[in-house]
Amino acid sequence: MSLFDSLRDLLPGASRPKRRAPVATKPKPLLPPPEAITIDHAGVPLIVMFERSAKARRVSLRVDQRNGRVRLVAPPRMARETALGFAHAQAAWIHGRTLRQSPPVPFTDGAVIPLFGAPHVVRHRPDRRGTVWLEDGALHVAGRAEHLPRRLHDWLANELRARVSTLAHAKAATIDRKVTRITVRDTATQWGSCARAGGLSFSTRLAFAPPEIVDYVVAHEVAHLAHANHGPQFWALTAKLMDGDVAACRAWLRRNGERLMRLG
Numbered sequence: 001m002s003l004f005d006s007l008r009d010l011l012p013g014a015s016r017p018k019r020r021a022p023v024a025t026k027p028k029p030l031l032p033p034p035e036a037i038t039i040d041h042a043g044v045p046l047i048v049m050f051e052r053s054a055k056a057r058r059v060s061l062r063v064d065q066r067n068g069r070v071r072l073v074a075p076p077r078m079a080r081e082t083a084l085g086f087a088h089a090q091a092a093w094i095h096g097r098t099l100r101q102s103p104p105v106p107f108t109d110g111a112v113i114p115l116f117g118a119p120h121v122v123r124h125r126p127d128r129r130g131t132v133w134l135e136d137g138a139l140h141v142a143g144r145a146e147h148l149p150r151r152l153h154d155w156l157a158n159e160l161r162a163r164v165s166t167l168a169h170a171k172a173a174t175i176d177r178k179v180t181r182i183t184v185r186d187t188a189t190q191w192g193s194c195a196r197a198g199g200l201s202f203s204t205r206l207a208f209a210p211p212e213i214v215d216y217v218v219a220h221e222v223a224h225l226a227h228a229n230h231g232p233q234f235w236a237l238t239a240k241l242m243d244g245d246v247a248a249c250r251a252w253l254r255r256n257g258e259r260l261m262r263l264g
């Protein structure tokens with residue numbers, strides 16, 4: 001109590017200032033928006049939405065019944081590592097739930113899609129000009145809702161084309177071959193192909209795969225410029241043209257290929 005307060009109490013007719021209940025004035029903690037995180041489960045990336053909730057007393061995993069998405073809900077002040085550690089420990093359970101649901105993921109507002117392996121939330125921005133842009137780890141799409149899937153597909157195809165073009169020309173130059181043409185299209189059956197005349201074709205769905213997988217598929221097709229088969233020399237050249245491990249990349253595509261086909 002301050003001296004001023006004490007004096008006021010002594011004055012006739014003085015009343016103590018009313019104090020508001022501290023609960024009413026306490027500001028609510030500002031919670032960050034949900035964040036898409038990836039949990040690795042024996043090589044299979046699982047996508048979980050990490051959310052903070054003022055009501056949560058402990059960390060928990062919940063399944064969103066509407067879209068089958070797994071949510072990791074933590075109290076506002078819990079350390080991020082503690083919450084993520086919980087999800088990592090429950091990876092097998094998350095995987096089981098994901099398999100059971102395995103819903104297709106259409107391109108709509110709120111959908112989570114991996115862009116070169118990193119999960120991104122799709123945000124529809126009907127009020128904004130432009131087409132598609134990256135902002136705060138999310139994929140923002142302007143325009144009318146019915147055009148969102150096509151706009152996003154076109155944008156992903158362009159991103160992939162830019163990436164594979166750079167990689168393919170650089171790799172081909174190291175073996176003194178020329179890439180005459182690069183095509184990107186939505187092929188459901190193969191990740192890439194190589195034509196005799198030096199034209200390479202890639203599936204747009206590689207835009208969902210991690211960079212090392214894209215690198216492998218490009219190395220594979222460029223190696224076909226020298227060897228039109230899958231013999232030992234072809235595989236040796238593929239390995240030389242890439243940074244990662246051939247067997248690991250092929251295994252990744254076997255495990256995850258179907259999942260990439262269900263997006264969009």
Ligand SMILES: [Zn+2]
Binds near residue numbers: 220224230
């Ligand atoms: Zn091949």
